Amino acid sequence: DQQVKQNSPSLSVQEGRISILNCDYTNSMFDYFLWYKKYPAEGPTFLISISSIKDKNEDGRFTVFLNKSAKHLSLHIVPSQPGDSAVYFCAARNYGGATNKLIFGTGTLLAVQP
Amino acid sequence: KAGVTQTPRYLIKTRGQQVTLSCSPISGHRSVSWYQQTPGQGLQFLFEYFSETQRNKGNFPGRFSGRQFSNSRSEMNVSTLELGDSALYLCASSGRGLGILQTINNEQFFGPGTRLTVL
Numbered sequence: 001d002q003q004v005k006q007n008s009p010s011l012s013v014q015e016g017r018i019s020i021l022n023c024d025y026t027n028s029m030f031d032y033f034l035w036y037k038k039y040p041a042e043g044p045t046f047l048i049s050i051s052s053i054k055d056k057n058e059d060g061r062f063t064v065f066l067n068k069s070a071k072h073l074s075l076h077i078v079p080s081q082p083g084d085s086a087v088y089f090c091a092a093r094n095y096g097g098a099t100n101k102l103i104f105g106t107g108t109l110l111a112v113q114p
Numbered sequence: 115k116a117g118v119t120q121t122p123r124y125l126i127k128t129r130g131q132q133v134t135l136s137c138s139p140i141s142g143h144r145s146v147s148w149y150q151q152t153p154g155q156g157l158q159f160l161f162e163y164f165s166e167t168q169r170n171k172g173n174f175p176g177r178f179s180g181r182q183f184s185n186s187r188s189e190m191n192v193s194t195l196e197l198g199d200s201a202l203y204l205c206a207s208s209g210r211g212l213g214i215l216q217t218i219n220n221e222q223f224f225g226p227g228t229r230l231t232v233l
Binding site: 107 | 118145147149154155156157158159162164169170172204206208221222223224225226227229
């Protein structure tokens, strides 16, 4: 039962353009969402997060949008840079629960072409 | 601050053997979680420890176990290894305690992982 889904295994964009990575979830108890970036042979690196009480959070070139009614979130990267090429994971957590457990999507491989 | 460290980085074992992986969290962090990453499956939650107590466990067989020491370092053990156990095992530490009144800015920080190959 995949509670967090990233339906696009890969995405290719041109340098300088916008990258939009999508994530859907099914569990309405999730109230905190995170994006991680992962290079090969390294652990995931935290990028940005959003609480369910917000619909947008911005940090530099990265913006996460949350649509609770659609159970959908997206990560926008503007402008995209070749160094952004990596696998991006969406993750969700039941913040109110007594756990730090994260439920991850299967990841989207982003390739930014120079 | 030093990051999360995991040892060893690479490991090759044969079926039926057992393996122990180690994780040292960021100094001051008391929560340690373990994840398994396999191709196509993303990261699957194994278990979580806080103050030497297992607080949560994922859907893995009993061959997977773990523990946490008083200095917050954690180990996970896999007994009777199977070919399907080949994966990247990731450890994450967090400064977040457990309870609804904890601060929000307490993301999980991952180590580089241990790549386990079972032959």
